[in-house]
Amino acid sequence: MNITNKYKQVRQDTINFCSHLQVEDYSIQVVQFASPPKWHLAHTTWFFETFILKNQFENYKEFSPDFNFLFNSYYNNVGTRILQTNRGNMSRPSTDEILEYRTYVDTKMLELLEKENDPKILDLVVLGLNHEQQHQELLITDVKYMLGHNPIFPVFNENYNLVADTNSESNSIKIEAGMYEIGYQGTDFCYDNELGVHKVYVADFEINNFLVTNGDHIDFIEKGGYTDFNLWLDEGWSWVNSNQIIAPLYWHKIEGEWYNYTLAGLQKVDVNAVLSHINYFEANAFAEWKCMRLPTEFEWEIAAAKLDWGKRWEWTNSAYLAYPNFKKENGAVGEYNGKFMSNKMVLRGASVATSKEHSRPTYRNFFNPTERWQFTGIRLAK
Amino acid sequence: MNITNKYKQVRQDTINFCSHLQVEDYSIQVVQFASPPKWHLAHTTWFFETFILKNQFENYKEFSPDFNFLFNSYYNNVGTRILQTNRGNMSRPSTDEILEYRTYVDTKMLELLEKENDPKILDLVVLGLNHEQQHQELLITDVKYMLGHNPIFPVFNENYNLVADTNSESNSIKIEAGMYEIGYQGTDFCYDNELGVHKVYVADFEINNFLVTNGDHIDFIEKGGYTDFNLWLDEGWSWVNSNQIIAPLYWHKIEGEWYNYTLAGLQKVDVNAVLSHINYFEANAFAEWKCMRLPTEFEWEIAAAKLDWGKRWEWTNSAYLAYPNFKKENGAVGEYNGKFMSNKMVLRGASVATSKEHSRPTYRNFFNPTERWQFTGIRLAK
Amino acid sequence: MNITNKYKQVRQDTINFCSHLQVEDYSIQVVQFASPPKWHLAHTTWFFETFILKNQFENYKEFSPDFNFLFNSYYNNVGTRILQTNRGNMSRPSTDEILEYRTYVDTKMLELLEKENDPKILDLVVLGLNHEQQHQELLITDVKYMLGHNPIFPVFNENYNLVADTNSESNSIKIEAGMYEIGYQGTDFCYDNELGVHKVYVADFEINNFLVTNGDHIDFIEKGGYTDFNLWLDEGWSWVNSNQIIAPLYWHKIEGEWYNYTLAGLQKVDVNAVLSHINYFEANAFAEWKCMRLPTEFEWEIAAAKLDWGKRWEWTNSAYLAYPNFKKENGAVGEYNGKFMSNKMVLRGASVATSKEHSRPTYRNFFNPTERWQFTGIRLAK
Amino acid sequence: MNITNKYKQVRQDTINFCSHLQVEDYSIQVVQFASPPKWHLAHTTWFFETFILKNQFENYKEFSPDFNFLFNSYYNNVGTRILQTNRGNMSRPSTDEILEYRTYVDTKMLELLEKENDPKILDLVVLGLNHEQQHQELLITDVKYMLGHNPIFPVFNENYNLVADTNSESNSIKIEAGMYEIGYQGTDFCYDNELGVHKVYVADFEINNFLVTNGDHIDFIEKGGYTDFNLWLDEGWSWVNSNQIIAPLYWHKIEGEWYNYTLAGLQKVDVNAVLSHINYFEANAFAEWKCMRLPTEFEWEIAAAKLDWGKRWEWTNSAYLAYPNFKKENGAVGEYNGKFMSNKMVLRGASVATSKEHSRPTYRNFFNPTERWQFTGIRLAK
Structure with missing residues (x-):
């Protein structure tokens, strides 16, 4: 798969998983080590904007000046970050704004990928996609943690048990x-x-x-x-x-x-x-x-x-x-x-x-x- | 104003304030002493259902068996309550479900108010409305607390400053x-x-x-x-x-x-x-x-x-x-x-x-x- | 009783109670709200030194420059105080030094009381004695708390039950x-x-x-x-x-x-x-x-x-x-x-x-x- | 050095270090990870009593039935232990009682060492001595921690700086x-x-x-x-x-x-x-x-x-x-x-x-x- 298609697919995988979320699910943080889904959506996007777009496009206009502060995770080199425990305070920006942010960055990224062939940049893109795949896993486990600690035990997706597999070997x-x-x-x-x-x-x-x-x-x-x-x-x-x-x-x-x-x-x-x-x-x-x-x-x-x-x-x-x-x-x-x-x-x-x-x-x-x-x-x- | 109109008005006041909220705002709890807007909406409704409807309608069918547990605040006499600090964990039930709950209870309450004249019951209705008015104030102050602790300082309603008034007297x-x-x-x-x-x-x-x-x-x-x-x-x-x-x-x-x-x-x-x-x-x-x-x-x-x-x-x-x-x-x-x-x-x-x-x-x-x-x-x- | 005898008696009452303590008892702080016996002995003495002796004797030489810092309790006006929770850290100064401190201050106080007749000063002395009597009560309850939380339940004084009294009236x-x-x-x-x-x-x-x-x-x-x-x-x-x-x-x-x-x-x-x-x-x-x-x-x-x-x-x-x-x-x-x-x-x-x-x-x-x-x-x- | 002399020497080393302590120093616990000197003295002794004397002497009479509870450190197999954070509560038993305990156990140990030649037992004695040597080091560092957190910075022993050594090599x-x-x-x-x-x-x-x-x-x-x-x-x-x-x-x-x-x-x-x-x-x-x-x-x-x-x-x-x-x-x-x-x-x-x-x-x-x-x-x- 070429890098453009790969980019599209990984980014879409994140969205696909989220199709089972309700709007209220996006902003909740139940425990310090888990992040709200909205934050995962934005942070993975922030990675591409910060480490690639800002450096590759002259006069790149960032989607929002606040987002660097809000969606940096632990990169001390990239400025003051919001404390991890406060991620659950943020009802705003809304999920819709975050999705717009994704679209905005994706458009720019696809524009860049079309012409980019500097291996150093492409390596960074691959790193960003791997980073997003890691967050996809955290997204799943964080959502499970949130819903699993809701006293009414909501069904996220009735076909998505994830713990049913058995051993195929016994030696x-x-x-x-x-x-x-x-x-x-x-x-x-x-x-x-x-x-x-x-x-x-x-x-x-x-x-x-x-x-x-x-x-x-x-x-x-x-x-x-x-x-x-x-x-x-x-x-x-x-x-x-x-x-x-x-x-x-x-x-x-x-x-x-x-x-x-x-x-x-x-x-x-x-x-x-x-x-x-x-x-x-x-x-x-x-x-x-x-x-x-x-x-x-x-x-x-x-x-x-x-x-x-x-x-x-x-x-x-x-x-x-x-x-x-x-x-x-x-x-x-x-x-x-x-x-x-x-x-x-x-x-x-x-x-x-x-x-x-x-x-x-x-x-x-x-x-x-x-x-x-x-x-x-x-x-x-x- | 008669009790039916009073009921309609107080209940509507709550909804009117919420018209400026985004869906994500409804479920967030920033601090132990403040509750998510969704919780206020449901708890005030729960009051009418628990103290009036369940007693006054034979065979009253409660909207949801979970809600007594979820939206009781501190009434130890009415069963186990969810810990106040966990109110912010609940992305579900959704805001839409809570609004349905309000409609469900309102319909029943208006049906009851049409024929009810037992002063003890009417006193309870008045208590419930005063209770809701207290929560309206908490709703405003809790929303202010939530948005006021969001690092991007969102505008809730640009015509709703609430701290602009001055003294009219000086003696x-x-x-x-x-x-x-x-x-x-x-x-x-x-x-x-x-x-x-x-x-x-x-x-x-x-x-x-x-x-x-x-x-x-x-x-x-x-x-x-x-x-x-x-x-x-x-x-x-x-x-x-x-x-x-x-x-x-x-x-x-x-x-x-x-x-x-x-x-x-x-x-x-x-x-x-x-x-x-x-x-x-x-x-x-x-x-x-x-x-x-x-x-x-x-x-x-x-x-x-x-x-x-x-x-x-x-x-x-x-x-x-x-x-x-x-x-x-x-x-x-x-x-x-x-x-x-x-x-x-x-x-x-x-x-x-x-x-x-x-x-x-x-x-x-x-x-x-x-x-x-x-x-x-x-x-x-x- | 004249003020000199009163002074002697109150100061001696403190020492009498302590006669049942072991040296190790003097420095322990089990809980934030209770103070070590040594601290009570010194703090009540510090009161006389600070509020009376330092003002009444020209060129008064304080017993130790550290003691103002160590034995001030909550008088913000008299300089930085040691945090209450740290009182239990102080194995030094030793109990013997504290007892010397008491003797040093008592000698000076008795010298002063012999000639003093300014009612403002005498009022301060009376305040100091009442202050010490309050600390005598705390000393008893703090010692009880310390020994009562020792898993071997030591006997402080077998004739000193303090909870045996009954009602004399019933109307x-x-x-x-x-x-x-x-x-x-x-x-x-x-x-x-x-x-x-x-x-x-x-x-x-x-x-x-x-x-x-x-x-x-x-x-x-x-x-x-x-x-x-x-x-x-x-x-x-x-x-x-x-x-x-x-x-x-x-x-x-x-x-x-x-x-x-x-x-x-x-x-x-x-x-x-x-x-x-x-x-x-x-x-x-x-x-x-x-x-x-x-x-x-x-x-x-x-x-x-x-x-x-x-x-x-x-x-x-x-x-x-x-x-x-x-x-x-x-x-x-x-x-x-x-x-x-x-x-x-x-x-x-x-x-x-x-x-x-x-x-x-x-x-x-x-x-x-x-x-x-x-x-x-x-x-x-x- | 034979085992008897070795036993005497190691046990004496502990006492020698303590010769610079004041009585009040023995019972203080400033921080959870450090233990009061008294506790080290007793715990190392408890080791010999519990793992050797109780098993080797028929009808061994323990020094005090409370001590197993008080001076066990983390050996879950030997009964309920006192919580580490509570070690500093214990003004009693007094330091003198602890020293009597040491003497009592030493007497029995020396009696046993005179005739014992079962290598399994002797191995346990050697383990006990190594254990005591480890606690000697902790005793030094715990005392330093206690005195180093006393606001008057007491001198423990003016010839005992311990941090003065320099490098002898530079390659x-x-x-x-x-x-x-x-x-x-x-x-x-x-x-x-x-x-x-x-x-x-x-x-x-x-x-x-x-x-x-x-x-x-x-x-x-x-x-x-x-x-x-x-x-x-x-x-x-x-x-x-x-x-x-x-x-x-x-x-x-x-x-x-x-x-x-x-x-x-x-x-x-x-x-x-x-x-x-x-x-x-x-x-x-x-x-x-x-x-x-x-x-x-x-x-x-x-x-x-x-x-x-x-x-x-x-x-x-x-x-x-x-x-x-x-x-x-x-x-x-x-x-x-x-x-x-x-x-x-x-x-x-x-x-x-x-x-x-x-x-x-x-x-x-x-x-x-x-x-x-x-x-x-x-x-x-x-």
């Missing part, structure tokens, strides 16, 4: 000790944090070719997994107790049966479906309970070619840190990944909400060990 | 010591907290027939009023320091000039206009600075007939406590006023946002001494 | 409506907040000549008093729920029996003893449950001559506000009482920890409606 | 790429987290044989290091801003000069001395500013034999995670290290407060990236 795979190369070696797009290909020595290991299911986790719950401190990391145990956690996010016990909120509404938990919405502490405790462990991100990457993966982000036992030779780009674009390298764990794979061409074996996703609003799952190793 | 009034009767003695509607007429002995006092202006308050600011602890109550001084207060709510100093946010947008502060949006601590400190004091609520009520009042709620130096012989009604309606009788100060008068027939000399408004999002002002006495 | 008293004079009219010491004698009209009322007992309160508990929101003020209900309150402070249910911590250790609750350690919200809810009410501070003062009172501070239904004609002294001494006139309720009477000559019918004690670490009780009226 | 060392073995391989004591010797491939690197000095860091401060967000990790930047950090812990700028609090009192910062009391975020930002990086813990361990190290704990760029084949012991002793493996960074080396025989090249110390009350420093690599 495990053995990998021999040896030196392996880690990091992205292709020529397509990848993030800076995947670069710096380097050798790693890994000992023998065995890794499951299937993920933990809801049924497995109900077993963990019923055998007292959430109440046995021996299974938990110290911070995990504090998290369990101070939040009174007894089950994955979105699970509710109603008259003795487990239900979970899905984007298709509140539904009975399917014991055969793959477990979702657990955090690193829960993944680690589950592994401990099974007398196994989570794979490291290197083990995962080495085994990936032989594994059936995708549809869940899989917690690894690796902290999110720089690869040797990691290099940040200068300026705002360099703020993309490196600055988050503390107190986060790496997830590998891809979720059911991840854009398809956006997943690859070297992709390093990362979240705080307490977070569970993404479609996260557990693969065990030993 | 002061002397009242002689003596025994006075306090409390509502008429036959129209009043709240339970105004009843229990009782005698009070009041010493000689003098009270201004004008309110403090923005110009007066700028003088207070410039003379160091916000930095001289001798003027402040201890809790007020903590409030000033921990919130770094230097001016009334909505005031911004831009290039050496004071501006304030109004519902007509950001405007220069008019030095001749009556001061607004200060809390009890500020009112008290200003009075201290002038070597005067705030009147008690009794002094205010005694002087009211001779005073020019209205357009600002005036802080008094009286705590909000029960009159002798105060009686709560049984059940939920009795929860209306009495339960708030701690840590609040009484305000007398009426504001520019108060429904006109809703203000009277015996009316006891009350807020926490820290709150300033109402249209509040200062009248001095000695 | 009630009727007072006729009329004009009464309120405020201190004698010639001895009183606080500024008792002055400004003024007339008040009070309607007929009846007031119990006995206080609520532990047995009465157990009845309240067992009948569901702490779980029936209809009995509680809104803020009281929040306090009950967010702190999971089910009984007065220091009460523990152990194997089906109520125990309470006393300075003589953990003991069974005596059902005949007068109730202690409840806050305004509990007092108010109890009264509501009995279909009675708390007296106002005026009613209390009017009835006092006919009442058996003392040994508990009695919550009234009056907010702590200025009397008409209330005047603050200039400077730091004027910060004594007036600045606390918000969000506090008046208590009348005296507790078992109150210095005897320090209680009188016009005395206005005041605390936040949530506080219960003082020896507080309930008298009902109607 | 850097190159290490060739290759496979290296990581982990403890000796036969003496080590912690479980050092075991699981494993091979690691490491690329070429260069590492400084000297640490960053105070002078270097003043340069960083003066060149705007604390205000340039490009140098900081995102969480580090939040930490800087929400705590308004402008310098290392204990540094104060007085009349244009930098001073730092030391255990010998407040002293001028020595520009030639090695930098201390910075956290991981500061270390990382400093490295970024120098266009270098922190070494990984593997690089550090590989280079250690050629490095001049000790006197500062050195932040590495490695998260504290399990080595391959990491195994926890069963029961309480197994809670020692593994449960802390989240959100912590590894420090290597040893500080001036570390017991001498307690440091070795494989030792893995770990703290939160925000913590800086330990004697921490910076070594750069590239």
Whole structure:
């Protein structure tokens, strides 16, 4: 697909998802780590305007002088940003204005793409599209979080459950000790944090070719997994107790049966479906309970070619840190990944909400060990 | 005006104000003490449905079983309520559904009003309308708070400044010591907290027939009023320091000039206009600075007939406590006023946002001494 | 007793109480509102040094330049103060240094008292002694709070239970409506907040000549008093729920029996003893449950001559506000009482920890409606 | 040294340090992460009583039944523990009782050591002594934190500055790429987290044989290091801003000069001395500013034999995670290290407060990236 068509398609994907939203849904922020849909729509657009249009068009007239302030996320290099916790205050600008903003920027971008062939600019466009695809996933999970915390459990789209998939494999795979190369070696797009290909020595290991299911986790719950401190990391145990956690996010016990909120509404938990919405502490405790462990991100990457993966982000036992030779780009674009390298764990794979061409074996996703609003799952190793 | 027309008018007033809102405005909650417009629309409707329709119509079919849970405010007698801080999470039900709810209840109410003549029921209807008028005022002040905290300072209605009024009088009034009767003695509607007429002995006092202006308050600011602890109550001084207060709510100093946010947008502060949006601590400190004091609520009520009042709620130096012989009604309606009788100060008068027939000399408004999002002002006495 | 002997006695009373403390007890601060014993010892001494010695002795050499900073409490006029919450950080200066400080100041004070006859100075000395007597009471209640929150419930002094007293009367008293004079009219010491004698009209009322007992309160508990929101003020209900309150402070249910911590250790609750350690919200809810009410501070003062009172501070239904004609002294001494006139309720009477000559019918004690670490009780009226 | 003498010496070392404390110092807890000295004295003793004496002596009579509850730290397997934040509430038991407790346990321990030769028991004794040595270091840093936050900056011991040491080397060392073995391989004591010797491939690197000095860091401060967000990790930047950090812990700028609090009192910062009391975020930002990086813990361990190290704990760029084949012991002793493996960074080396025989090249110390009350420093690599 050429870049113009690619641009059109990615931008349209965002809009398509939103077709199921009501106007009121666009502006709500329920929790600090999730952003209102309107904000995602604008911020991804702001990226193209700020990093490309403003530099490429002489006398480019920005859509609105306020938008740089409102829709910058964490790029300190690009000016004062609105505090993340205040994103939910903004009933204005309206959703319609945001959609006009998208149209305005898209028109300019398509005009530019028609004639542009500077690879540096095209690389930035590709980065912007990947950025938008990341936000598409956040958009899905943020909307789920918002509706899943509405006491009336609204149905977003009755055909869009997203947590129904099951394992296709049930074996495990053995990998021999040896030196392996880690990091992205292709020529397509990848993030800076995947670069710096380097050798790693890994000992023998065995890794499951299937993920933990809801049924497995109900077993963990019923055998007292959430109440046995021996299974938990110290911070995990504090998290369990101070939040009174007894089950994955979105699970509710109603008259003795487990239900979970899905984007298709509140539904009975399917014991055969793959477990979702657990955090690193829960993944680690589950592994401990099974007398196994989570794979490291290197083990995962080495085994990936032989594994059936995708549809869940899989917690690894690796902290999110720089690869040797990691290099940040200068300026705002360099703020993309490196600055988050503390107190986060790496997830590998891809979720059911991840854009398809956006997943690859070297992709390093990362979240705080307490977070569970993404479609996260557990693969065990030993 | 008969009760049917009165009902239609009050209900319509709410809708009229909302005509200037955008759909996104309806669901936002910026701060715990303010509620989303949608919630006000629904809650006032819920009052009629819960306290009247459900009891008066046999087999009344409620509009939605969820709404009792969602739109109860603080009536513990009527079932579990949603926490006030979570009101802003609810993108659904949509504004359209809420408007349908209003129409549904209005139809039933008008059907009932046509034939109803039981005075107990009619009293409840009048209470419901007064309740809605109170919420109309909150709706205005909550919308102002939401838009006034949006970094782009949206214009709600350019003809609706609400803080432009000035004093018409400039004298002061002397009242002689003596025994006075306090409390509502008429036959129209009043709240339970105004009843229990009782005698009070009041010493000689003098009270201004004008309110403090923005110009007066700028003088207070410039003379160091916000930095001289001798003027402040201890809790007020903590409030000033921990919130770094230097001016009334909505005031911004831009290039050496004071501006304030109004519902007509950001405007220069008019030095001749009556001061607004200060809390009890500020009112008290200003009075201290002038070597005067705030009147008690009794002094205010005694002087009211001779005073020019209205357009600002005036802080008094009286705590909000029960009159002798105060009686709560049984059940939920009795929860209306009495339960708030701690840590609040009484305000007398009426504001520019108060429904006109809703203000009277015996009316006891009350807020926490820290709150300033109402249209509040200062009248001095000695 | 002459002023010199009075000075010696009051200062010695403080030391006598401390004879039961261990060195480690002197520096601990368990909670923001309570101060370490060492701090009370020093602060009361600092009062004499700062307001008297520094002004009366030419070239007075202060004991330590740090102490003004460390032991100022809330007198903003006397320089920067250490934050109240940091008082518990100070292992140094040692208790021995503080005792030296007391001796140093006492020597100077006795030297001054021998020759001083300026009534203004002597008034300040009397104020200082009353101030120290107030701190003696806080010292007792703060020590009780500290030891009562130590998981091993240490015995402070096994002969010093302080909550064992019972009612001597069981009747009630009727007072006729009329004009009464309120405020201190004698010639001895009183606080500024008792002055400004003024007339008040009070309607007929009846007031119990006995206080609520532990047995009465157990009845309240067992009948569901702490779980029936209809009995509680809104803020009281929040306090009950967010702190999971089910009984007065220091009460523990152990194997089906109520125990309470006393300075003589953990003991069974005596059902005949007068109730202690409840806050305004509990007092108010109890009264509501009995279909009675708390007296106002005026009613209390009017009835006092006919009442058996003392040994508990009695919550009234009056907010702590200025009397008409209330005047603050200039400077730091004027910060004594007036600045606390918000969000506090008046208590009348005296507790078992109150210095005897320090209680009188016009005395206005005041605390936040949530506080219960003082020896507080309930008298009902109607 | 035989085990009996070793036991005596380690136990005496703790007491020797405390000889400079005043009684009041023993019970104070200034901040959640630091414990009162008394608690360290008792907790280290409790370890021997709980894990050895209770199991080895038939009918062992514990010193006090309360102590298990009071002085357990985080061993969930050994019963309910007192919350860490409440440790500072405990004026009782007194320091003297704690010292009696030490004597009581020491007597029993020496009795046992005389005849014991079961290697499993002796291993536990060695673990207990290493545990006490760790607490000796915490005791020093906690006392420094307490006194360093006392506004009068007390001198603990005027000969005990602890931050005066300078670099003895100024070169850097190159290490060739290759496979290296990581982990403890000796036969003496080590912690479980050092075991699981494993091979690691490491690329070429260069590492400084000297640490960053105070002078270097003043340069960083003066060149705007604390205000340039490009140098900081995102969480580090939040930490800087929400705590308004402008310098290392204990540094104060007085009349244009930098001073730092030391255990010998407040002293001028020595520009030639090695930098201390910075956290991981500061270390990382400093490295970024120098266009270098922190070494990984593997690089550090590989280079250690050629490095001049000790006197500062050195932040590495490695998260504290399990080595391959990491195994926890069963029961309480197994809670020692593994449960802390989240959100912590590894420090290597040893500080001036570390017991001498307690440091070795494989030792893995770990703290939160925000913590800086330990004697921490910076070594750069590239």
